[in-house]
Amino acid sequence: MTRRRASSRTAAASSRCSATALSSGPWRSPWTSPSTRPSSGRTSSTTPRSAWASACTSRQPTAAREASSPSWWPSTAAASASTPTRRRTSTRLAAGTGALVLSADYRLAPEHRLPAAIDDAAAVLLWLRGQAARSPASSSDAAGADPWLSELADPGRVFVAGESAGGVLAHHLNVRFSGAPGALHPVRLRGVVALMPFFTGAEPTPSELRCPDEAYLNRDMSARFARLCLPPGATADHPFLNPFGPGAPALVVVAGDDILRDRNVEFVRRMRGMGKPVEVVEFPGQGHAFFSLRAWSEPVGELVRVFKRFMDEACQLQP
Numbered sequence: 001m002t003r004r005r006a007s008s009r010t011a012a013a014s015s016r017c018s019a020t021a022l023s024s025g026p027w028r029s030p031w032t033s034p035s036t037r038p039s040s041g042r043t044s045s046t047t048p049r050s051a052w053a054s055a056c057t058s059r060q061p062t063a064a065r066e067a068s069s070p071s072w073w074p075s076t077a078a079a080s081a082s083t084p085t086r087r088r089t090s091t092r093l094a095a096g097t098g099a100l101v102l103s104a105d106y107r108l109a110p111e112h113r114l115p116a117a118i119d120d121a122a123a124v125l126l127w128l129r130g131q132a133a134r135s136p137a138s139s140s141d142a143a144g145a146d147p148w149l150s151e152l153a154d155p156g157r158v159f160v161a162g163e164s165a166g167g168v169l170a171h172h173l174n175v176r177f178s179g180a181p182g183a184l185h186p187v188r189l190r191g192v193v194a195l196m197p198f199f200t201g202a203e204p205t206p207s208e209l210r211c212p213d214e215a216y217l218n219r220d221m222s223a224r225f226a227r228l229c230l231p232p233g234a235t236a237d238h239p240f241l242n243p244f245g246p247g248a249p250a251l252v253v254v255a256g257d258d259i260l261r262d263r264n265v266e267f268v269r270r271m272r273g274m275g276k277p278v279e280v281v282e283f284p285g286q287g288h289a290f291f292s293l294r295a296w297s298e299p300v301g302e303l304v305r306v307f308k309r310f311m312d313e314a315c316q317l318q319p
Contacts, residue, residue, distance in 0.1 A: 056094040056101045096304030101151045109229035114240040121169040156188045167197030170218040174247035191314040195253045200226045201235035217288040220230035249277040251310040256284035
């Protein structure tokens with residue numbers, strides 16, 4: 001697929017963001033006053049009520065029901081989080097794919113170990129289901145429906161995506177909801193995108209053994225994050241970080257210089273061995289979380305084009 005490329009500044013300027021509270025969220029976010037960046041035209045805010053989700057789009061209301069809707073879990077380990085990173089990556093995806101991108105908080109370890117983050121991510125999809133059920137297109141009672149979702153999102157074209165720990169969440173949501181047909185109706189999960197998913201294991205892989213200490217994610221950090229987010233006493237082989245199961249078509253993005261490179265490739269190999277529809281795209285020379293760290297670089301531009309092509313093809317295969 002070829003598309004006319006917009007400049008980074010133009011793409012950023014065409015995106016806009018909003019935020020909303022998830023009233024059913026089991027945790028609370030710290031209050032941050034609304035902020036505006038006139039140079040890019042984006043706005044964002046957080047709320048002290050429960051958890052919050054931010055949404056970014058480059059579309060106008062007239063393009064409403066054509067937009068796919070990826071749910072995005074940010075490039076952070078399960079024990080850390082970064083609002084600026086989430087905002088940057090969500091805006092980048094919205095500008096590059098033309099989709100409405102929803103990004104949500106989840107509880108963090110070690111105070112809240114897995115499966116807390118998985119349950120919180122699932123709660124967001126269930127919240128989306130409730131929003132879709134209240135939209136004017138699905139119900140005569142549109143009270144309480146989020147205006148952005150009502151105007152701009154198509155609940156029949158939903159994708160779940162995440163980077164690093166978020167990639168693990170995306171995989172778990174795929175397993176959880178693909179095995180329960182109708183559980184998200186009228187939301188339809190079309191596919192998942194796992195960017196450099198944070199899968200672990202007790203036995204070190206070659207990419208882990210050769211990973212330099214100065215890498216963005218090194219062996220010590222990887223082991224520490226796994227220890228903090230898994231249940232007490234669990235090893236790195238725990239199914240939370242080494243899962244397999246049925247699901248929708250999946251795209252796995254691998255960074256060639258990532259400490260997790262070999263585990264990501266092995267994940268794809270085993271998924272394919274189980275007959276699962278998995279596509280893998282590797283970016284040689286890139287390190288862990290390169291999407292978040294260099295959101296407007298040329299490799300990320302190609303990644304976003306791959307992302308959009310996967311979304312388009314998945315929707316064509318599943319009319």
